[in-house]
Amino acid sequence: MVIPSWYPPDGGEFFRLYSQSILSEGIPLFVVANHIKSLKTNGLLSVFKKNTLKKTNADGLTEYHCNYFKIPGFEEMNIQRWSKHTLRAFERYCELHKKPALIHVHSTVWAGYAAFLINQKYNIPYIVTEHRSRFVSQNSEADKLIKPFHHSYIKQALEKADRVITVSNSMQKKLISLAPLIKNRLLTIPNMVDTNKFKPSTNKNHSETFRFFCLGALEHVKGIDLLLKAFALFIEEIKTPVKLIIGGDGKDKTKLQKMSAKLNLVKHIHWSGSLTQDEVVEQMQNSHAFILPSRFEAFGVVFIEAMACGLPVIATNSGGPTEIISHQTGLLAENENVEDIKNKMVVMFKDYQNYDRQYIRSIAIEQFSKEAISKQYSTLITEILK
Numbered sequence: 001m002v003i004p005s006w007y008p009p010d011g012g013e014f015f016r017l018y019s020q021s022i023l024s025e026g027i028p029l030f031v032v033a034n035h036i037k038s039l040k041t042n043g044l045l046s047v048f049k050k051n052t053l054k055k056t057n058a059d060g061l062t063e064y065h066c067n068y069f070k071i072p073g074f075e076e077m078n079i080q081r082w083s084k085h086t087l088r089a090f091e092r093y094c095e096l097h098k099k100p101a102l103i104h105v106h107s108t109v110w111a112g113y114a115a116f117l118i119n120q121k122y123n124i125p126y127i128v129t130e131h132r133s134r135f136v137s138q139n140s141e142a143d144k145l146i147k148p149f150h151h152s153y154i155k156q157a158l159e160k161a162d163r164v165i166t167v168s169n170s171m172q173k174k175l176i177s178l179a180p181l182i183k184n185r186l187l188t189i190p191n192m193v194d195t196n197k198f199k200p201s202t203n204k205n206h207s208e209t210f211r212f213f214c215l216g217a218l219e220h221v222k223g224i225d226l227l228l229k230a231f232a233l234f235i236e237e238i239k240t241p242v243k244l245i246i247g248g249d250g251k252d253k254t255k256l257q258k259m260s261a262k263l264n265l266v267k268h269i270h271w272s273g274s275l276t277q278d279e280v281v282e283q284m285q286n287s288h289a290f291i292l293p294s295r296f297e298a299f300g301v302v303f304i305e306a307m308a309c310g311l312p313v314i315a316t317n318s319g320g321p322t323e324i325i326s327h328q329t330g331l332l333a334e335n336e337n338v339e340d341i342k343n344k345m346v347v348m349f350k351d352y353q354n355y356d357r358q359y360i361r362s363i364a365i366e367q368f369s370k371e372a373i374s375k376q377y378s379t380l381i382t383e384i385l386k
Contacts, residue, residue: 001093001100003086003115005107007033007065013277014301015106017194018129020061021374022104027381029104030062032093034086034114037067053092064093076149079110086114087121099124101385105161107131109150112157119160125384128158129165130175131191133221133298136319137173141221142296146178155179162384167191167299168320189380190324191299192373195365197277198308200357201285210242210349213287213311215280215302216294218250223293223316223336225252225259230293230341232263237346245283247272284309289348293333293341294318303330308364310357314344329360 004015019031032053053064068085070078103118103126105111115126134145146154158164158179166172166188176183212231216222224246231244246269253271260269275283284290290306291314299320303313313330315321316337325332331344366372 001090001102002029002031002104002106003090003111004031004033005105005109005111007031007035010035012106014191016058016061016063017192017370018106018374018377020059021192021370022377022381023061025374025378027378030064032064032086032089033066034082034089035065035067036082037069039069039071053089064089075147079113079153083110083114083117086111087117090114090118102126102381104381105129105157108154108157109134110153110157112161113153116157116160125162126160127163127165127380127384128161129167129189130171131167131298133294133296133319135166135171135174136296136298137170139296139319142174151178158182161185163187163380165189165380168323170319170323171298187380189373189376190368191301191304192370193301193304193308193364193368195308195361195369198281198284198305198364200310200361203285210240210289210352211245211287212242212289212291212345213245213247213283213306214291215247215275215283216292218246218248218253218256220252221295222248222250223295224256226293226295226336226338226341227291228256228259228263228265228269229338230345231268232265233338233342234345234349235265235268237342238349240349242268242349244269245272245287246270247275247280247283249274280305281309284311287311288352289314289330291315291345291348294321295336297321300324304364304368307360308368310361312348312352312355312357312360314341314348316341326363328356329363 002019004012006012023029053066056063066089068082103115105115105126105128108128108130112128134142136142159181164182164186167190169188172186218224284306290311293316297318297320303324306313315325316333316335318335333344334340
């Protein structure tokens, strides 16, 4: 059984990709997804609705969906109630089917704690794959996202797990500090990308105007404000027409667009808004380079998606990207350093022709394709079940 902390259509498309890929390795599995819904839009009586499971199918993957209605302003209560609600969803599944031999959790927060409750009651082993950027080590902003009352839930969820998988080594130090007993059960398996979907365009007619593409939530953590300041300096230095395409949406959108106007960047930037996966592929195929100067990043799936499309990438020393990007696949700027981000954009613009797009794609296939990563998971799962 796969229990994700969030799941489509509420984000987490890569959790579905993980499950479909492991399923293709011959390991039978299914997903139980407990979606968090708002009481504001669904009404107070929603709290008392029966915890029913709706069965669906996603390209051969069996999924069971239920809804949890979040009570505003009571975070710790919601952690407990969502986790117990997930336990009841597990029990409803087991009323109709056999108990699973193993549970695979995506993110400790809070599916990990739900798996802990299931383990305490039914003694079913589980593994945790941690994706959350808040667990990046030695980052004060990330630290603030882990509140003191979170610690006991995280510790219980991690220390009872058979294995704890991080998507980059940058997370391990903090996880050990929160749950010391996991030290010998930690391993890193990177995130995956569908290299059959994310691939270079067969159309040779690239835009003549150099295009940087950025994709991420329009929020403080993704550093879009840093990018705008760096891009303004970049435009001033190169004095050549260049476009910056920014995909994504978020709470800082209006503020960032006002900043863009203040920096006289309106004619150089296109805000594309939220994009479907096909639209992301199209943007990457029509761009020359990808850039995202996150303040902290556990991994950065969007970087390997860009690499699979043959794009050189620019990131910051923000955690996971330092383990993904080499001098042959892109550039790393100092974290939160606008001047250095600008400098890396200048280098990328001037040296773009020196990057081998086919080589960049080959790295994505070799290290991050769904085939490569699902084999690592199937080996691990088989070992635990034995």
